[in-house]
Amino acid sequence: MAGTDIEIAGVEKRYDGHVALAGVSLSIPAGQFVALVGASGSGKTTLLKTLNRLITPDAGAIRIGGEDIAEGPPHRLRRRIGYVFQEVGLFPHLTVGENIAVTPRLLGWTPERIAARTDDLLALVALPAAMASRAPAELSGGQRQRVGVARALAAEPGILLMDEPFGALDPLTRDALGTDVLALHERLGLTTVMVTHDMAEAVLLADRIVVLRDGAVVADGAPEALVRDVIDPGVRDLLEAPRRQALRLAERLGGGA
Amino acid sequence: MSEAFALLPVYLAWHVLLSASALVLGAAISLPLAVAASRSPRLRWPLLAGAGLIQTIPSLALLALFFPLLLLLSQLSQTVTGHGFSALGFLPSLLALTLYAVLPILRTATTGLMGVDPAVREAADGVGMTPHQKLWRVELPLALPVIMAGVRTAAVWTIGAATLSTPVGQTSLGNYIFAGLQTENWIFVLFGCAASATLAICADQLLGLMEAGAARRDRRRVIAGGAGLLIGVAIALLPLVSFGKPAGYTVGAKNFSEQYILAELIAGRLEGGGARVSRKEDLGSAVAYRALAAGEIDVYVDYSGTLWTNVLGRTDNPGREAVVAELTTRLKARDGVAVLGSLGFENAYAFAMRRDRAEALGVTSLADLARLSPRLKLGSDIEFLSRPEWKGVDAAYGFSFGRETSYQPTFMYRALASGDVDVISAFSSDGRIAANDLVVLTDPKGALPPYDAVVLVSGRRAGDARLLAALEPLIGAVSVEAMRTANYSVDRDSGKLSPAAAAGELAKTLE
Numbered sequence: 001m002a003g004t005d006i007e008i009a010g011v012e013k014r015y016d017g018h019v020a021l022a023g024v025s026l027s028i029p030a031g032q033f034v035a036l037v038g039a040s041g042s043g044k045t046t047l048l049k050t051l052n053r054l055i056t057p058d059a060g061a062i063r064i065g066g067e068d069i070a071e072g073p074p075h076r077l078r079r080r081i082g083y084v085f086q087e088v089g090l091f092p093h094l095t096v097g098e099n100i101a102v103t104p105r106l107l108g109w110t111p112e113r114i115a116a117r118t119d120d121l122l123a124l125v126a127l128p129a130a131m132a133s134r135a136p137a138e139l140s141g142g143q144r145q146r147v148g149v150a151r152a153l154a155a156e157p158g159i160l161l162m163d164e165p166f167g168a169l170d171p172l173t174r175d176a177l178g179t180d181v182l183a184l185h186e187r188l189g190l191t192t193v194m195v196t197h198d199m200a201e202a203v204l205l206a207d208r209i210v211v212l213r214d215g216a217v218v219a220d221g222a223p224e225a226l227v228r229d230v231i232d233p234g235v236r237d238l239l240e241a242p243r244r245q246a247l248r249l250a251e252r253l254g255g256g257a
Numbered sequence: 258m259s260e261a262f263a264l265l266p267v268y269l270a271w272h273v274l275l276s277a278s279a280l281v282l283g284a285a286i287s288l289p290l291a292v293a294a295s296r297s298p299r300l301r302w303p304l305l306a307g308a309g310l311i312q313t314i315p316s317l318a319l320l321a322l323f324f325p326l327l328l329l330l331s332q333l334s335q336t337v338t339g340h341g342f343s344a345l346g347f348l349p350s351l352l353a354l355t356l357y358a359v360l361p362i363l364r365t366a367t368t369g370l371m372g373v374d375p376a377v378r379e380a381a382d383g384v385g386m387t388p389h390q391k392l393w394r395v396e397l398p399l400a401l402p403v404i405m406a407g408v409r410t411a412a413v414w415t416i417g418a419a420t421l422s423t424p425v426g427q428t429s430l431g432n433y434i435f436a437g438l439q440t441e442n443w444i445f446v447l448f449g450c451a452a453s454a455t456l457a458i459c460a461d462q463l464l465g466l467m468e469a470g471a472a473r474r475d476r477r478r479v480i481a482g483g484a485g486l487l488i489g490v491a492i493a494l495l496p497l498v499s500f501g502k503p504a505g506y507t508v509g510a511k512n513f514s515e516q517y518i519l520a521e522l523i524a525g526r527l528e529g530g531g532a533r534v535s536r537k538e539d540l541g542s543a544v545a546y547r548a549l550a551a552g553e554i555d556v557y558v559d560y561s562g563t564l565w566t567n568v569l570g571r572t573d574n575p576g577r578e579a580v581v582a583e584l585t586t587r588l589k590a591r592d593g594v595a596v597l598g599s600l601g602f603e604n605a606y607a608f609a610m611r612r613d614r615a616e617a618l619g620v621t622s623l624a625d626l627a628r629l630s631p632r633l634k635l636g637s638d639i640e641f642l643s644r645p646e647w648k649g650v651d652a653a654y655g656f657s658f659g660r661e662t663s664y665q666p667t668f669m670y671r672a673l674a675s676g677d678v679d680v681i682s683a684f685s686s687d688g689r690i691a692a693n694d695l696v697v698l699t700d701p702k703g704a705l706p707p708y709d710a711v712v713l714v715s716g717r718r719a720g721d722a723r724l725l726a727a728l729e730p731l732i733g734a735v736s737v738e739a740m741r742t743a744n745y746s747v748d749r750d751s752g753k754l755s756p757a758a759a760a761g762e763l764a765k766t767l768e
Contacts, residue, residue, distance in 0.1 A: 054379070054383065074382075075387045076385070077385075078383060078384065079385030080385075083380075085376070085379065085383070087374075088380075089374070089380025089381075090377075090380070091381075091395060093474055103384045135474070151384065
């Protein structure tokens with residue numbers, strides 16, 4: 001089910017009087033890579049989790065591939081959506097291979113199909129096939145997140161949701177894994193929604209950046225268009241952070257800008 | 258020692274059956290509760306506090322409390338459905354031990370389930386598991402090592418506490434300990450402790466193997482431990498397969514030497530006639546009569562004064578024959594219990610002193626004793642001070658002892674010999690009165706009722722010709738001298754006989 005569009009209409013969420021989402025509406029066409037950015041508490045993770053019903057909105061509706069996701073049991077929806085998050089959450093009592101095979105097994109795939117898919121996925125996330133029999137505890141942080149991505153993609157979802165997926169990784173691993181995920185996104189024709197607080201990462205990976213503040217969308221567009229058009233000083237500050245950082249880096253390292 | 262080994266298969270089988278059932282049942286109850294407690298903070302506190310409260314009840318008391326409760330339920334079920342059930346033995350023991358096993362499993366399982374990494378829970382939701390799949394595929398496997406630690410604790414507690422099921426009429430390794438304590442057979446006591454401890458260690462090690470396997474995700478260890486447990490339980494239960502056929506007759510006994518001997522005497526006569534007999538020993542005084550009235554046991558020996566005061570609630574003393582005669586009609590009418598008659602001797606409560614002490618103080622009667630009582634120390638058995646007989650005799654003479662101490666009968670005689678106490682509530686058929694040269698004080702006011710040893714048969718068996726034929730020759734046939742000799746042969750310090758051997762000797766004097 002490659003290429004699935006997402007329609008978010010007037011989604012609201014409140015916690016004890018605190019507004020996490022104040023009526024967010026977004027239309028994400030199939031195949032787009034969207035980065036949700038904003039400060040802590042801006043509602044970006046809450047918005048992401050409403051997409052696979054880890055959080056239930058108080059109001060509003062979400063349609064994925066034209067279907068209202070509020071219908072049917074949540075686990076059926078989640079099996080069609082890949083989900084990657086910062087803590088990875090690999091099952092420590094299962095091997096790497098068993099972790100990747102979790103959702104296909106829940107869907108009742110045949111063992112042959114699961115085995116073939118596990119091999120493919122390990123290759124896809126650039127891990128050796130022999131790693132399938134290892135325990136998650138034996139892996140490095142970067143390898144673990146690669147397994148996390150493989151697990152999310154195992155059941156051939158059309159949508160990949162990522163919540164700060166590279167936040168806990170060292171810069172080199174982060175860069176390599178980001179590049180690989182972007183390649184996967186393009187190759188598999190996924191619709192990808194990624195939460196990040198790192199504007200550089202958003203600019204490097206996403207087709208479209210959605211900036212949230214206090215549970216509302218304050219800017220939305222392609223990276224270069226946003227930098228060109230946005231006037232809100234707070235958002236500008238955020239958008240220009242990567243460039244400022246790059247300039248400062250260049251100065252300090254003595255290279256020409 | 259060889260006698261102890263001969264009893265081991267049956268004692269061990271019941272002990273294993275009882276503790277294993279309690280553990281399985283305890284786990285089956287506490288695991289769902291732990292899941293509920295880990296999900297709901299509102300449930301967690303009352304559940305854990307409730308289980309903790311049960312744990313503070315002494316295990317013997319918990320066992321004792323289930324007997325009247327079950328008796329009540331059984332009577333209720335008898336009136337409602339026409340079918341009662343046994344309130345004695347396995348059921349109360351199983352229920353009490355199950356409750357005991359709940360706390361450690363509930364506590365550790367709740368901790369274990371709550372200790373599962375929230376990221377892993379979120380991942381389980383994220384990959385599309387249903388709540389049920391999340392519990393069985395993620396939360397329980399991850400909490401398993403912690404849960405197994407609780408199961409181990411519960412197993413050790415249950416196996417230890419199961420020895421206490423003997424007084425409510427359930428055969429267990431506790432039979433060695435209780436019988437050994439009464440007859441001062443320390444080899445028996447040690448044997449019972451060692452057997453129970455060995456069983457606990459074996460169960461703990463096998464469960465430990467499973468725990469280590471669960472912690473290291475090593476399936477072979479879990480399977481090896483589980484298989485070891487299953488095989489061990491199966492082998493231990495083998496004796497019950499042949500033993501488990503319903504016994505023809507159940508002979509009851511209270512918890513002292515004379516009762517063991519008389520139960521063996523009765524059992525020997527029944528077995529001599531080819532009947533199958535099971536024994537329920539170490540019953541408390543009130544438990545024994547209620548068990549007979551409810552048909553849980555078929556026959557046992559009680560004492561007229563005990564029945565007179567404790568069952569009929571009488572305080573008057575119309576004389577030996579009148580008491581037995583009235584008991585015969587009243588117990589028949591009340592509970593259908595048949596009083597077959599007196600064995601021929603009395604085992605009365607008798608205040609006894611060391612001869613030298615009594616002579617030095619010039620005490621020969623209870624009236625003398627009452628006068629000097631503020632300077633004297635009374636030693637009694639555990640029941641005596643709370644029994645109506647004591648209240649009656651106290652009211653008649655007005656005792657005010659300087660100190661009153663309760664002992665197991667065996668230790669009561671020791672305390673008298675060593676001078677820890679000055680006077681004891683002895684039993685008139687006790688061989689130690691003569692052997693230790695004790696003086697029995699006279700009862701000029703006749704405040705202590707007579708205590709003829711009478712044979713009681715449950716209403717269910719009152720018309721059983723084979724039983725009555727076996728018991729009939731015993732009526733009026735046992736002299737107090739013969740009984741004292743038999744009691745002393747079990748109670749003495751050296752060259753002691755087992756109750757069964759003493760019963761054999763006693764039987765020879767009857768022929």
